[in-house]
Amino acid sequence: MRVVDLDRDMSDVIPTGLTPDSEFLFDQMTEITLNATQAGPGTRVLDVASGVGQDSLSLAERGATVVGAEPSHRMTGMAQLFAEDREGPMPFWVRGWADRLPFDTGSFDACICKGAMDHFDAPDRAIAEMARVTREGGRVVLAIANFESLACRVGRAVDDFRQDTLGWGPVRERRGYDAPSDHFTRYEIDLIRDQASASLKIESVEGVSMGWGMPGWSKTMARLPESASGRAVRWMGRLGRQWPQLSDVIVVVGSPLRSSRTSA
Template sequence: MRVVDLDRDMSDVIPTGLTPDSEFLFDQMTQITLDSTGARPGTRVLDVASGVGQDSLALAARGASVIGAEPSQRMTGMAQLFVAEREGPHPLWVRGWADDLPFKEGSFDACICKGAMDHFDSPERAIAEMARVTREDGVVVLAIANFESLACRAGRALDDFRQDVLRLKPLRERRGYDAPSDHFTRYEIDLIREQASASLRIQSIEGVSLGWGMPGWSKTMARLPKNVADGAVRTMGRLGRLWPQLSDVIVLVGKPRRSASTSR
């Protein structure tokens, strides 16, 4: 039996009041992922695990023909409501699992999967499927949260110190460096590189943002004058690009490998 919550929505994931560091992280993650597709009029793009559909819609607004594939009827229902209020070209929605995509080999110029790989019960099969449905010189773009980021390492070190030396409780009940209960995989740079390289020839690995979730960071950014906070998160963002292994989010771009195991 497949243990996936098909009724989930994003209310526990998407922060409501955005602080400058969250704003920077979510904007950059989205922009870099979408830009990497090369979406423009005439291109075909697949958004795997499209959720509430905001990325599919943004890609369609760039002129691409977009399909959002999503197993959760509830998420797709929210996506339909979300796009119904918006003008311009709309994506198509298809119900489908990432590891069994209902498309022929080479159907798309680009395929994205943003913020979802850690929810998949067979992520390697999902990457192989994304490689299969993307044409040989197209791109597959995978964006994942890095659970070995600087912020995760700092949070864990601080909690260890509090518990082992000061005999105090961890700072927060939900420790940001532990994968949430609805994640199957706790991603970091080596793992995504290893999983992706079985089906993709990796073109780039980019780090997005640095320090998000570090103890006290968000509160400090929210208290600073907006221009100072924006400058600080941008500077940290530049460091995240230099050290993707420490960044908050990793965006991997690869081209499909064609082999017996990636065709069917």
């Protein structure tokens, strides 16, 4: 039985006041994911689990024909509200589950799925569907939080030391290295690579940002002068690219592997 909230409203997880490390992470994740689609005039792009639609809108601004597919009425309603005062070509909003996309095989030049696969109850089927609806030679771009990042490892080590050695409680009640209750999957680099390679020929695996959520990191970045925090987060970003297994977010780009089932 599938238990999913069709009125899902994730406005509580959309950051409002951003610290320099959060701003860097969200900006970089968005830029790298959207650039990887190679969206432009004449291209067709599908945004799977489009949420409040900000990426669909950005892709449409680049001139692509964009479809935002999302099961939650409430999220799509918010997307339509955000889009109201925008000018230019709009995305098409479609209601759809990632593991059963309502499109023909090879309908899109590119497909993105950003920050959502850990919410899916059948992510491997979802990747297979994204590969199916993307044309041969097209690109599927998956961006996902890494629960074995440096920040998660440091956070866990600090809590273990506090609890096991000092007998104290964890630094924070919400432990960033534990997947939240609305996540089905706790991703790390080997898992996303394995799941993706069942349906995609992987072209790149890129790490985005490092240190986000590490105990004390955000507060320190917020206190530093802007030029110093900017240098620090960019430097950690370079480390994230160097060691994607320790980065905050992993972006996988691949082209569809065709099987007799998925051939157009």
